Amino acid sequence: MADSPYIIDVTRENFPQLMEASFKVPVLIDFWASWCQPCQALMPILAKLADEYQGKFLLGKLNTEEEQEIAAHFGIRSIPNVKLFRDGQPVDEFMGALPEGSVREFIDRHVGRESDQQVAKALEQLASGNTAGAIVLLDEARAADPDNPRIALALAQAQAAAGDAEAAEATLDSLPADQRDAPEAAALRSHLYFEGEVAGAPAADELAARLDSDPADSEARFQLALRKVVERDYDAAMELLLELMQKDRGYGEDAGRLGLLKVFELLGDDPRVGQYRRRMASLLH
Numbered sequence: 001m002a003d004s005p006y007i008i009d010v011t012r013e014n015f016p017q018l019m020e021a022s023f024k025v026p027v028l029i030d031f032w033a034s035w036c037q038p039c040q041a042l043m044p045i046l047a048k049l050a051d052e053y054q055g056k057f058l059l060g061k062l063n064t065e066e067e068q069e070i071a072a073h074f075g076i077r078s079i080p081n082v083k084l085f086r087d088g089q090p091v092d093e094f095m096g097a098l099p100e101g102s103v104r105e106f107i108d109r110h111v112g113r114e115s116d117q118q119v120a121k122a123l124e125q126l127a128s129g130n131t132a133g134a135i136v137l138l139d140e141a142r143a144a145d146p147d148n149p150r151i152a153l154a155l156a157q158a159q160a161a162a163g164d165a166e167a168a169e170a171t172l173d174s175l176p177a178d179q180r181d182a183p184e185a186a187a188l189r190s191h192l193y194f195e196g197e198v199a200g201a202p203a204a205d206e207l208a209a210r211l212d213s214d215p216a217d218s219e220a221r222f223q224l225a226l227r228k229v230v231e232r233d234y235d236a237a238m239e240l241l242l243e244l245m246q247k248d249r250g251y252g253e254d255a256g257r258l259g260l261l262k263v264f265e266l267l268g269d270d271p272r273v274g275q276y277r278r279r280m281a282s283l284l285h
Contacts, residue, residue: 006050010062015070018060022085026057026110031071031081033064038097039080045100046082049107052147056111057084084110099178101149108150115145119154126158134158149179156188165192183268190266198226218244218251225259229266238263238276245283257284 008018010029018027030046032039043061050059064071064079074083074090083093084106094106108116118141125134138155145151152175159168169192172185179185201207204227210220221244228237241263244256252258260280264273 004047004051006053006055006057007047007059007061010060010067010070012067012070015060018058019085019088021058022089023087025055026107027060027085028057028107029060029062029083029085031062031064031074031076031079031083033079036079042080042082042097042103045098045103049100049104053107053111056113057107082106086110099176101176101178104147104149113145113148115141115148115151118144119148119150122154122158126154126161131158131162135162149175153179153184153188156185160188160192160195165195168192186265187268190262193262194226194229194266198223198230201226204228204231216247218248221247222252222255222259229263234263234267234270234272238272242276242279242283245280 008014010018018029021027028046028050030039030043032043046059050057062070064076078095080097081093081095083090085091092106092110094103098106118137122134122137122141125131125137135155135158138151138158141148142151142155152171156168156171159165159171168188172180172189175182175185201223202210204224207220207224207227210217211224214220221240225237225240225244228234228240238260241256241259244251245254245260249256257280260276264277267273
């Protein structure tokens with residue numbers, strides 16, 4: 001680490017110079033100690049990223065046993081504690097030995113990557129309906145910066161929009177292990193699940209007509225719920241799945257409850273999730 005121009009052992013003497021540097025680039029200060037095992041696990045991750053980002057941020061390693069005055073000034077009570085400084089002030093932090101993907105995400109909130117601009121352009125193309133153009137941009141970005149997980153996620157979204165579920169699943173599987181179950185990735189997997197399940201199912205009007213003529217038609221109720229998810233009519237879909245739970249828990253080995261859980265994954269932090277979770281729970285007792 002001492003050989004890297006981007007990693008500095010912090011002392012009371014050089015700390016002011018690091019704070020001056022934070023007016024130009026973000027400075028990450030890792031508060032650690034030799035006896036701290038989580039610190040030892042985190043240290044090589046931070047060092048790897050400092051070298052990878054090539055000066056877009058500086059990494060300061062501060063031994064809290066040797067520099068107690070600085071550690072006390074910043075209220076360090078547990079380690080590892082990593083603080084990010086901009087313009088001489090701490091603006092963000094994390095504690096504990098996070099996995100590489102989470103550390104990278106933390107850094108990327110403050111350090112721009114050139115490939116992120118390519119991702120933004122591709123998402124604009126995707127939003128305008130130019131799926132093929134988005135995929136071309138993302139393939140180029142991935143070739144230039146294969147370690148940026150934002151590219152893989154956006155590429156999977158574009159592949160799903162193009163109807164290539166197999167490619168989208170493969171791209172999601174290529175994400176770092178700690179990113180594969182991140183909320184956006186989980187939501188896309190749920191979307192792909194519903195797209196796959198609804199393939200070959202009758203049209204929504206036909207399914208609704210079947211239910212009207214036979215309210216006990218569990219297959220029609222479930223397939224109509226899938227159709228509603230794909231149409232992004234999530235309230236209607238969740239109502240149908242709750243009805244399926246209530247009327248026929250045995251259908252499809254509890255397909256109503258499992259389908260609801262998939263919709264919850266898809267919706268993420270949507271406030272409707274809590275409401276429908278409570279209603280689902282009431283049917284389980």
